[in-house]
Amino acid sequence: MRIAYIKNKLLTIDESFVFRVKYQTNNSILSTIESEIDTVLSVEHSEVLGALRNNDLENEAIYIFREVAAQFERPVLLFSGGKDSITLVRLAQKAFFPAKIPFPLLHIDTGHNFPETIAFRDKLVKELGVELIVRNVQDSIDQGKVVEESGKYASRNTLQTTTLLDAIEEFKFDACIGGARRDEEKARAKERVFSVRDDFGQWDEKNQRPEVFDMLNGQIELGQNVRVFPISNWTELDVWSYIQKENIEIPSIYFAHKRKIFLRDGFIWSAEDDVVFRAEDEVVEERMVRFRTVGDMSCTAAVLSEADTIEKVVGEIRESKISERGARIDDKRSEAAMEKRKQQGYF
C-alpha cells in the first residue's frame, strides 16, 4: 500500500520540482530520501521501473560516447584519475551496458601523481575489465624529446603534450575522449564537442567546424584525430552532484584530510611530496585540506577544507567563491596561457 502510494506520488512529481526542493532545503537529507525511495521502488519492481527520469547533461554525454564508438576506428579515453575522467568512465559504462566499454583507457603519467590516484586507477581498471595503456613523461624526458623545467614553478604539465602526441601516433588513435569542460576556462568555452586536430596535434581555433543540433561530424583525414569532450556542458557543480547522486567512488585526496603544507603566492602547497619545490624559508605547517583537481602535483594547490564527505564537498562547491582552475598555477602564467597550450596540442 505504502509503496504503491509513494510510487504514484513519485511518478507525478515533475523533476524540476524535485530540483527546486533539493536546493531550498537540506540537500543531503533529500538525496538520502531520494535514494531510499529508489531502493524501495527497485525492490518492488525488481524488473521494470516506470518512466525514466531525464538528466539532459547525462543523456547528451551518453549520446556523444555512442557517436565516438560508431564513427571512429580507434578511440581512447584519456584517464587521469581525476574526478572528471572518473565521471567519464561511469558515463561510458552507461552508454554501452551490458557490453564493456569498447575502447581502452590511456593515462599520460607525469610521474608527479598523488599516490592515491594511481592506486585508485588500478583498482578501477580491474573492475571494468578494460585495457589500460600508460605512457610516461619521464620516458619523453629520458629520450631527450622534452626538457624538464626547473625553478620554483617547475611542473611537468606542459611536457605531457609531447608524450600524449607520441602515444596517439604509436597507437594510431583517431579519437581521444577527455573530461575537459567549457566552464573551466575561457579558451575552453569555445571548444567543440568533436574538435579536430591536424597531424601535428594542433588546434586551429579560428577554423572550427560548426556543430548544429545534435549532429557530430567525425570525418577526418588519415593522421588527423579528434578530441572529444562528452561533458563539455557540465559545470564543476554538475560533476560533483553527479558523483554524489551516482555514488561514484573517487580518490581520497578529494576529501578533507590532514596534510603538511606550506604557503606561497596565496596558494597552499603539499609539503609531503618531493616533486613540489619548496624553498628553505617556506614554513611547513599541518592543516585540514583537500584538492579540487588532481593534476600534476607540482602545480596543483590545495584548499583549506573540513569537507570529508561527498555531501559536504558538494555543499562547499556550491558556496565556493574561487573557481576550480583558480588553484591551477599553470593558468596564471598569462591570460592566454590555456589557449597557447591548446594550440600546441595540450588537452
Place this chain on the structure above:
Amino acid sequence: MEVLKIATAGSVDDGKSTLIGRLLYDTKSLTDDKLEAIEKTSKQKGYDYLDFSLVTDGLVAEREQGITIDVAHIYFSTPNKSYIIADTPGHVEYTRNMVTGASTSQAAIILIDARKGVIEQTNRHFFINNLLRIKDVIVAVNKMDLVDFSEARYQEIKSDFEELMGKRDYQDQKITFIPVSALKGDNVVNRSENMTWYKGQTLLEHFEALDKEDVYNVGTPRFPVQYVIRPKTEEFHDFRGFAGKVYGGELSVGDEVVVLPSMTKSRIKEIYFYDKKYQTATRRSSVTITLEDEVNVSRGDMLVKVGDLPTVNKEFTATISWMDSQNLNLGNKYVLQHGVNKVLAKVENIHHKIEPDYSGVDESVNSLAMNDIALVTFRLNKPIFYDTFKEHRTNGSFILIDNQTNNTAGVGFIE
C-alpha cells in the same frame, strides 16, 4: 536537472558581452578570482567601470580586436535552473555562428541598442531565430541609460520591431520586450528603479518562469539507431540492443514499431537505461531498446511507431544556411548527414537566395557563398526518413559535409 540553453545575438557594440557579464555578476556566479581578473584588466585599460566583456571574449584575437568572433558557452545557475548561454557574434560575416548557437538553444535574446533602434542586424537575428523556430524570444532594448530611460523611445523601438514580426514564417514564436541597461543593471536580474513605467518581468525572472512546454515542441517519437550493442557475454548471450536517443515523443515497452528502411514490424521488448529497465523512455533520453523479434537493425536505421511514419524519399527541398568558404554550386555533391545517417546528395536546383537585407529573394543564382540562406532541392543516392523541420526539429534537419575537406559546410531545414 533542468537546463535552459539561450542563444544571444547582437551587433558589434550593443553590449551583449556586458549583458552576460551582468547576468553572471548579479546572480553571484562570478567567482572571486574571475572578478579579480576583470577588475585588474579593466583598471589596466583605464576604464572607469567593470568591463564584463572580458568574461566572454575568450580568444586572444578577440581581446586584441575587442570583438567576439566565435560561439562561446557561458554557464550559470540559480536554485531553480541551470543556464547555458551560447554567445554568438553579430557581424554580417558570422551568420553561420548565429545559426550554430541557435540550433541547440531553446530560447534567444535579441539585443537592440536603444540609441540606434531596429537596424539591419536586428532583422537578421530575428530572421534566424524564426528560421530555427526558437520558441521563446526576448527582445532586450539595451542602453536605456543612454536615452534617459525614456518610455517613448522604448515604445518607438517596440513598434518598429513589431513591424518585422508581421513578416515572420513561424507565427507561434513567443516574443517578449524588456527595456534594460546591462551596464547599470536595470531589469537584467534586478528590477529597475529608473524605469518604474515598465511593469513586466526582468530578463532572469522571465527565464526562471519558463516551463518545458514553453520551450520544447512535442512531436511524434523518432528513434535513430546510433549503435548496436552486442555484449556476447555468458549472462547476455543473445542480447541485441539498439542504442539511441528518443526524439519528439515517448516510447514504451509493448509499442508496435516499424524499422526503417526495411519496414519490418516488431514490438519493444525492453527499454534499458544503464543496468535498469524502464517502462517508458521519455523524450531526449539516451536509452537502449530491445525488440521482440530478431530483426536486422544497424546504425542509421530508425524505429518509429506504427501509423506514425515519416516521409521516405530520395528527393526533397530544404532551406539551407551555407557555412563554408567554398561555394555551393549547382550539381555539387556532398555527404548529407541526417541525424546519424549518412547518404550522398547532389544539388539539383537552387530555387532562390534570400536577399541579405531580407527584402525579398534572388531567383537568378546558381551558387551560394558563406552566410547565404537559400531554398535548395537535393537528390540522394538512398532514401532518408524525414519529417519537415516545422513538424520535427531533429528529424527535419541535416548537415552537408564537403568530402574533400571533411568540413561541415552547411545546415538544412527540410520544407
